[in-house]
Amino acid sequence: MVTESEKVTRQTRIDPRLASAGWEVAKFHPSMAGAIPSQKAVEEWPTEAGPADYALCDEHAVRGVVEAKKLTVGAQGILPQAERYARAIKVDQVWRGEFHVPFLYSTNGEETWFHDVRRPQNRSRRVATFHTPSALRELLERDSEAEFAKLRTIPLNPELRPYQVEANTAIEQTVAEGKRKMLVTMATGTGKTLMTVNEIYRLMKSGVARRVLFLVDRRALAAQTVRAFTSFEAEPGLKFHKLYPVYSQRFQQTDFDKDEKFDPNVMPNSLLTNPKLGDAFVYVSTIQRMSINLFGRDAGIHFGEGDSGDEDAKKLDIPIHAFDLIVADECHRGYSAKELSVWRDTLDWFDAIKVGLTATPAAHTMAYFENLVYRYDYERAVREGYLVDYDVVRVRSDVRMNGVFLHQGEQVDQVDPDSGARQLDLLEDERAYDASKVEREITAPDSNRKVLAELKKYAEAHEAETGRFPKILIFAANDLPHVSHADQLVELAKDVFGRGESFVGKITGRVDRPLQKIREFRNRPNPKIVVTVDLLTTGVDIPDLEFLVFLRPVKSRILFEQMLGRGTRRSPDLTPAKTNFTVFDCFDGTLLEYFRATTGMTIEPPEGDSKTIAQIVEDIWQNRDRDYNTKRLVKRLQRIDKNMSGEARDLFARFIPDGDVASFAEDLPAKLRGDFAGTMKILRDADFLKLCVEYPRARTHFVVASGVTDTVESEVLIKAGIGKEYKPDDYLQLFVRFVEQHEREIEAVQILLGRPNDWSADALRELRDALSQAPEHFTEDNLQRAFNATHHKALVDIISMVKRAAIDEAPLLTAEERVNAAVAKVTADHQLTDEQAKWLEYIRQHLVQNLSIEREDFEVIPILFDRGGWGRANRVFDGQLDDLIKELNKELVAA
Numbered sequence: 001m002v003t004e005s006e007k008v009t010r011q012t013r014i015d016p017r018l019a020s021a022g023w024e025v026a027k028f029h030p031s032m033a034g035a036i037p038s039q040k041a042v043e044e045w046p047t048e049a050g051p052a053d054y055a056l057c058d059e060h061a062v063r064g065v066v067e068a069k070k071l072t073v074g075a076q077g078i079l080p081q082a083e084r085y086a087r088a089i090k091v092d093q094v095w096r097g098e099f100h101v102p103f104l105y106s107t108n109g110e111e112t113w114f115h116d117v118r119r120p121q122n123r124s125r126r127v128a129t130f131h132t133p134s135a136l137r138e139l140l141e142r143d144s145e146a147e148f149a150k151l152r153t154i155p156l157n158p159e160l161r162p163y164q165v166e167a168n169t170a171i172e173q174t175v176a177e178g179k180r181k182m183l184v185t186m187a188t189g190t191g192k193t194l195m196t197v198n199e200i201y202r203l204m205k206s207g208v209a210r211r212v213l214f215l216v217d218r219r220a221l222a223a224q225t226v227r228a229f230t231s232f233e234a235e236p237g238l239k240f241h242k243l244y245p246v247y248s249q250r251f252q253q254t255d256f257d258k259d260e261k262f263d264p265n266v267m268p269n270s271l272l273t274n275p276k277l278g279d280a281f282v283y284v285s286t287i288q289r290m291s292i293n294l295f296g297r298d299a300g301i302h303f304g305e306g307d308s309g310d311e312d313a314k315k316l317d318i319p320i321h322a323f324d325l326i327v328a329d330e331c332h333r334g335y336s337a338k339e340l341s342v343w344r345d346t347l348d349w350f351d352a353i354k355v356g357l358t359a360t361p362a363a364h365t366m367a368y369f370e371n372l373v374y375r376y377d378y379e380r381a382v383r384e385g386y387l388v389d390y391d392v393v394r395v396r397s398d399v400r401m402n403g404v405f406l407h408q409g410e411q412v413d414q415v416d417p418d419s420g421a422r423q424l425d426l427l428e429d430e431r432a433y434d435a436s437k438v439e440r441e442i443t444a445p446d447s448n449r450k451v452l453a454e455l456k457k458y459a460e461a462h463e464a465e466t467g468r469f470p471k472i473l474i475f476a477a478n479d480l481p482h483v484s485h486a487d488q489l490v491e492l493a494k495d496v497f498g499r500g501e502s503f504v505g506k507i508t509g510r511v512d513r514p515l516q517k518i519r520e521f522r523n524r525p526n527p528k529i530v531v532t533v534d535l536l537t538t539g540v541d542i543p544d545l546e547f548l549v550f551l552r553p554v555k556s557r558i559l560f561e562q563m564l565g566r567g568t569r570r571s572p573d574l575t576p577a578k579t580n581f582t583v584f585d586c587f588d589g590t591l592l593e594y595f596r597a598t599t600g601m602t603i604e605p606p607e608g609d610s611k612t613i614a615q616i617v618e619d620i621w622q623n624r625d626r627d628y629n630t631k632r633l634v635k636r637l638q639r640i641d642k643n644m645s646g647e648a649r650d651l652f653a654r655f656i657p658d659g660d661v662a663s664f665a666e667d668l669p670a671k672l673r674g675d676f677a678g679t680m681k682i683l684r685d686a687d688f689l690k691l692c693v694e695y696p697r698a699r700t701h702f703v704v705a706s707g708v709t710d711t712v713e714s715e716v717l718i719k720a721g722i723g724k725e726y727k728p729d730d731y732l733q734l735f736v737r738f739v740e741q742h743e744r745e746i747e748a749v750q751i752l753l754g755r756p757n758d759w760s761a762d763a764l765r766e767l768r769d770a771l772s773q774a775p776e777h778f779t780e781d782n783l784q785r786a787f788n789a790t791h792h793k794a795l796v797d798i799i800s801m802v803k804r805a806a807i808d809e810a811p812l813l814t815a816e817e818r819v820n821a822a823v824a825k826v827t828a829d830h831q832l833t834d835e836q837a838k839w840l841e842y843i844r845q846h847l848v849q850n851l852s853i854e855r856e857d858f859e860v861i862p863i864l865f866d867r868g869g870w871g872r873a874n875r876v877f878d879g880q881l882d883d884l885i886k887e888l889n890k891e892l893v894a895a
Helices: 006-020 076-088 134-141 144-153 164-178 193-205 217-232 270-271 288-293 337-349 363-369 378-383 400-401 445-466 485-497 514-524 557-567 589-597 613-621 626-643 646-652 661-674 676-683 686-694 728-743 749-752 761-772 781-791 798-806 817-825 834-850 871-878 881-894
Strands: 022-028 040-045 052-058 061-068 105-108 112-116 126-127 181-186 213-217 234-235 246-248 281-286 325-328 353-357 374-375 391-396 404-406 410-415 422-426 432-435 471-475 504-505 529-532 545-550 580-585 701-703 711-719
Touching: 006 022, 006 353, 040 061, 052 134, 052 325, 052 353, 052 834, 061 076, 076 105, 076 374, 126 193, 144 164, 144 193, 144 728, 164 181, 164 193, 164 374, 181 193, 181 363, 193 213, 193 217, 193 234, 193 325, 193 676, 213 217, 217 246, 217 281, 270 281, 281 288, 288 337, 337 363, 353 363, 374 728, 378 661, 391 400, 391 445, 410 761, 410 871, 445 545, 445 580, 445 711, 471 557, 485 504, 485 529, 529 871, 545 557, 557 589, 557 711, 580 589, 613 626, 613 676, 613 686, 613 881, 626 661, 626 686, 646 686, 661 676, 676 686, 711 781, 728 781, 728 798, 761 798, 781 798, 817 834, 817 881, 834 881, 871 881
Parallel strands: 022 040, 061 105, 181 353, 181 374, 213 281, 213 325, 246 281, 325 353, 391 580, 471 529, 471 545, 504 529, 545 580
Antiparallel strands: 040 052, 052 061, 105 112, 112 126, 391 711, 404 432, 410 422, 410 701
């Protein structure tokens, strides 16, 4: 435990922090009371309640009071002492009645708390360090009451959807309440970015925010966000960037479409290091780059694929008031512990309002942003028609479910993952690989080929039905050099689909110009099939996607929902319209089954190790949680033993007997109890710690089992409502049971089964409503897919469905077959005139679409009304039209 005195804390910790923020530390002199200095932190400034530890003086006024304590005293708890001094200090100005200075601080040298006491709504908050003199001047010059009043007068954007307006309102109410952290969750594809750009405009227009940092964690998202700002019409005839500059990091030419005229403005470093009151701009940056700017390249973070371009980034001296609003987009990530720490440190550095955006909130996200102010989930978006729902195809592969068993004498290729060298190996004994090792330690190309062959069947059926081949995104297990699952899938897909080289592509961090390839996938006819790993899991907008294929095992609910989100958007360009997308679960439906049980807010621990071995050793040496850290170190050493090579054993022999790391780990607790100093001498040795990180790993070969034959089958699952899928047979059995149990309650079913003369449009509406509102969601679309899968009959009409549920022998007809049969029956004994035949064709076309007809249809349906409506048709049929449509309705049900 550190036992330094308050004097030492002030000299070694607090004074340097004040100095770095632009405050010169000076001793109090009586002359200062009459001639208050500028930009000085004056020690022991007298007050009626005793001397304040520091008075922050600027422009000949006392701007703030700092209460300082030694390191072991919590900073938050001593803020009331600063309040006492602020009441008792002798200065002319009075802020908020009782306080004579506006800004209060408390600190122990490591933790600093701040309170702006001018507004009752303002709450105390933790800040990374002290504000600069210019920052406090800016706070004094701003009139927050006037800013919020102006915000309330800005008219709503008529282009926004209702829920986007709700989100804007929720953010503004939260900011007005004095809260500085908030989270907004909106389903992927519902326009989070548009909502946010509009909100940023409103906050900047009112003056509530002026310097805005928009943080993303992919360069692709940064480029996409810049496009969103520059295409947003903030005011009539004015795009956002014509009102306020939109800066960004440096992009490559290929990050934007060739026909885009906007030339991104690279952020000048001076706006970061020397913010001024008059500045008003938006800076779109990756968090990777901002972390380098704040903490240096060694402390910077990297995650995801395909994110380069920060070679010019360097550490800058950025004050905490550089931004007054920060938007953290896609803030759900399952970062490693180190990355999560840097992510938080980056946001925490700035004294700003912080708004988190995500479609999939995680527990750590909620914990950081504290206030979930608005939520618009996928289920509601589907229900309100802004997103499309998904169908499910369950693909069962023996290899993916049971793993691979290799027999003695079988020939396999062994690939060196480091060099790609291959050699043929004849197995001298049998070997078994469980399913978790498929595509990690072994691959069976026949399995991948057969999965793609199943996919081809559904894609060609979709093409036959809609006239277009679906855009397909395949999630591969990896894209590692020499053993890439993604590369194998690309080559196999070219062969299986047989539509040329450009028909299939790969978009991962290893390809040249990945952002350009994303744009090509979005905007061009080819490629139709793209294989990725995680570059396209988040934020990339490709509305035309219709098939998502999961050939990658996923354990994170957040990642899984983000991957699903690639397909949820509606597409304005597809004809016929995209009404749904299809998910291919290549793990026999287990992915969907697993994630169906998860909650909307998940607790997913950070990936990777939170502390290095050196840090754990130091904790043991300092006697911090010794037992716990000893257990951690034992596990780390055991992990090293499992992965190290023989060469590593020789290197470790310099420190431990025979280099036996496993035995050393097992005996470590006893060694620390028996010889703490001697054991710690080994553990703290710099060369030993370096070896624990850089030890030579055992080389393993990746196995290509070309002789393994897989069995792959698939079936469509009927998605009934949100989160429930059924086999087609099971779904139809539930439907039969529903009809049996509710026949007496639903009059339309009674009409179908025994009173055909009463069939009408009202009966059809009642039937559709009753079926779709059932818990199993018996929509026509769901039932048609179930009948097609079970009875191999496409587009079965709703009348056939209900009658077959009640009567096993009832025929299954399409709407056209049913209408044609009814028309033939009604006109069998009649000789029609040419005019009557024409009108009967119009009526037939209407019936195929609607399965009923009534007098009112002739006055509202274009195909009937445009040709003269009821009056004209009735004359053509010699005044017998009413009888004709009654007979047609009857025969529709009787067929």
